[in-house]
Amino acid sequence: MINPIRLENKNFLSSLDTSTEEFFHILELASNFKNKDLNIELEDKVLGLIFDKSSTRTRVSFQVAMSRLGGSTVDLNPTTSQIERGEPIKDTARVLSRYCDVLAIRTFKQSDLEEYAKWSSKPVINALTDLEHPCQALADYMTIKEEFVDFKNVVLTFIGDGNNVANSLILYGALLGVEVRIACPKGYEPNNLVINKAQKIYKNKNLLKISNEPISAVRGANVLYTDVWSSMGEENQKEKKDKDFLGFTINKNLVRKADEDAIILHCLPAYRSKEITDEVIESKKSRIFEQAENRLHVQQALLSCLLT
Ligand code: CP
Ligand code: NVA
Secondary structure, eight states: OOOOOOOSOOOOOOGGGGHHHHHHHHHHHHHHTTTHHHHHHTTTTTEEEEESOOOOOHHHHHHHHHTTOOOEEEEETHHHHHHHTTTOOOHHHHHHHHHOOOOEHHHEEEHHHHHHHHHHHOOEESSSOOOOOHHHOOOOOOOOOHHHHHTTTTTEESSSOHHHHHHHHHHHHHTTTTTEEOOOTTOOOOHHHHHHHHHHHHHOOOOOEEOOOOOHHHHTTEEEEEESSSOOOOGGGGGHHHHHTTOOOOOHHHHSSSTTTTTEEOOOOOTTTBBOOOHTTTTTTHHHHHHHHHHHHHHHHHHHHOOO
């Protein structure tokens, strides 16, 4: 039986907050949880959820993960707490971390998340910011590993906006040595700091390829991934982005150009017929609902490591 090991970093704010070894450890624990080979009791531990943006998967999978671990959650809805009134993060964080054992935060700025982590005496988890979505990336790579066993020859092509989901995929891709191709319209490339960090980790391997050409980016790819074109907080850009992203839809013609055994991923929620067609979501190649399920298992594993 495998026991959770404490992570070197107190917090999980970015994909790069785990080492490669810790990443594989989390995935191993997650598969054990999934196969019901592992039972860990974190009696009395409390996870505080602070969500400044909507959520179905992240919120519920954290709640269920804590319940399966014998702990509980408190939903600290910003609109009914003093957060929306503008209480400083440094005060909120110091108080809540005296009540809770871990905090999962979904907010806009990565710097606000870092401010929470700075003042919290307990671990802080990134439940999505504008910059990163590392819990999602853990589940994504778990799903890829389930399909291809290891990451050796995997080519992952992300088609769409160079957003938080793309950034976290890139950073874990670099850590794992996976070839990551991003195809986005001009001006929608991933964050420069993220690209630079990834390039440093990849060294001179040239495994991160950013282009504006979906067709060439999918050739020979094993994983096709997409996400919404307008993320939460970008609702006012929707009309422009819908035009700018024409030609970046994952449809069956694009899928045909990928590797024969390619799988399709999407973090959800999706806009069917925008970034991906209904037909592709429902196709045999789709692993989108396995991917959503894996959110629960990786988060159960992550919580076990942070609370051990
Ligand atoms: N993929 C994801 O994070 O979904 P939610 O916004 O529903 O949490
Ligand atoms: N990029 C999307 C992901 C949602 C899970 C957003 O930030 O809205």
